[in-house]
Amino acid sequence: MEFAQHVSDEATTLVRNDAxxxxxxxxxxxxxxxxxxxxxxxxxxxxxxxxxxxxxxxTDGEEFERELKSRRLDAQVVYFQNRSGNNKxxxxxxxxxxxxxxVIMVYVVHTGVRQKIINxxxxxxxxxxxxxxxxxxxxxxxxxxxxxxxxLGSPYLIESFPQIQIYICxxxxxxxxxxxxxxxxxxxxxxxxxxxxxxxxxAPRGFSLPWPTARRSLATSVH
Numbered sequence: 001m002e003f004a005q006h007v008s009d010e011a012t013t014l015v016r017n018d019a020x021x022x023x024x025x026x027x028x029x030x031x032x033x034x035x036x037x038x039x040x041x042x043x044x045x046x047x048x049x050x051x052x053x054x055x056x057x058x059t060d061g062e063e064f065e066r067e068l069k070s071r072r073l074d075a076q077v078v079y080f081q082n083r084s085g086n087n088k089x090x091x092x093x094x095x096x097x098x099x100x101x102x103v104i105m106v107y108v109v110h111t112g113v114r115q116k117i118i119n120x121x122x123x124x125x126x127x128x129x130x131x132x133x134x135x136x137x138x139x140x141x142x143x144x145x146x147x148x149x150x151x152l153g154s155p156y157l158i159e160s161f162p163q164i165q166i167y168i169c170x171x172x173x174x175x176x177x178x179x180x181x182x183x184x185x186x187x188x189x190x191x192x193x194x195x196x197x198x199x200x201x202x203a204p205r206g207f208s209l210p211w212p213t214a215r216r217s218l219a220t221s222v223h
Contacts, residue, residue: 001176008176012184013193014209015158015202016167019145022212023187024101026071045076048099050092052136053107054128056081064105064178071186082130089135096142104139105181107173108153126156140164150181155195158202169195187213 014022024047049068051061056079065077076099078092096102108127128136140147140163148166151157155169168184170177183189190211198205 004174005176005179008170008172008174008180009183009189010191011171011193012177012180012189012191013155013169013171013195014167014184014211015155015169015195015199015207016164017209017212018165019147021101021146021148021166022185023214024072024103024185026186027073045074045095045098046100047072047075047103048095048101049075049077049103049105050096050139051077051079051105051107052081052128052132052139054082054109054130054132056107059175060107060173061105061178063175064182067179067182068103068185071182080132080135082128082132084131086131089131089138092135093138093142096139096147099143100146102139102143102147103150103185104136104147105150105152105178106136106157108151108157109173110154126154126160136161148185150185152177152181155197155199158199162201171196184211187211 049064051064053060061077061079068075068077076095078095080088080092106128127133140149140161144163144165148168149157149161149164150168150170152170152173155171158164158167168181170181180189190213192208195203195205195207
């Protein structure tokens with residue numbers, strides 16, 4: 001297990017970092033910025049993480065949530081899959097609209113390539129389809145400069161969602177990858193991982209982007 005975690009940490013790749021969100025800051029003590037209204041009983045969290053996929057198992061996101069909350073007590077983790085329903089989608093969107101920092105962890109199966117007609121052209125499509133794909137589009141439109149996307153599994157997700165400004169690839173959907181994702185988000189990974197494939201229009205095979213070691217103010221990234 002230790003070796004598997006080491007391999008996962010070494011493989012995790014920062015592909016795009018066009019915003020100034022990373023690395024996320026750790027917090028101690030009581031959650032900060034949490035406010036509850038009597039009308040909605042909803043809590044506004046500074047950090048909201050969305051675990052998203054077409055179909056999630058009962059253990060998907062378990063290690064991710066545990067590791068995330070061990071570093072950020074103010075974090076809220078919400079789950080969405082195609083059978084979650086519209087009300088759950090509205091709940092997720094409402095949560096991220098009031099967040100200062102957003103992480104979207106997407107389960108992308110390696111066999112998830114589809115062909116779609118877009119603007120009259122046959123186009124290869126990657127990533128979740130159906131309600132989860134539409135929700136991902138909506139989430140990315142909320143605040144792209146304060147949103148980090150982690151692809152668990154296939155790295156080609158960004159091909160279908162080029163508006164992603166912060167993009168991390170783990171290449172697998174294992175629990176070790178979930179742990180590596182959290183370590184990467186908080187600047188605990190400083191590897192020299194390179195892309196094993198070309199992402200057309202995004203980065204060539206062998207591309208390597210250094211991990212940020214110091215984060216500028218979140219106020220800058222939001223605006």
